[in-house]
Amino acid sequence: MRRLEITRDALRYLDTLPPKPFKQVATTMLDLLKNPEPHDSRKLSGYPYHRVDTGEYRIVYDLPEDLIRILLIGKRNDDAVYRALSRK
Numbered sequence: 001m002r003r004l005e006i007t008r009d010a011l012r013y014l015d016t017l018p019p020k021p022f023k024q025v026a027t028t029m030l031d032l033l034k035n036p037e038p039h040d041s042r043k044l045s046g047y048p049y050h051r052v053d054t055g056e057y058r059i060v061y062d063l064p065e066d067l068i069r070i071l072l073i074g075k076r077n078d079d080a081v082y083r084a085l086s087r088k
Contacts, residue, residue: 002033006070013073021055028054032068
């Protein structure tokens with residue numbers, strides 16, 4: 001059975017979301033437990049990570065063994081999530 005791990009950065013971003021987007025993002029993260037590579041996910045070039053979009057937000061995650069590690073969450077229409085990823 002897979003486990004969900006959320007990094008501190010992702011949790012901080014979740015805390016800033018209004019209720020409706022929070023629910024969208026949280027539902028998508030929980031859905032990753034059932035299907036870790038949904039049809040709309042993509043592997044990031046240059047990184048060993050995946051990303052999935054939900055509403056206006058992008059979730060960057062990693063898939064080691066029986067774990068889904070949520071690394072970052074950010075807006076889809078800006079590149080801040082990728083700048084933060086390059087600093088990790």
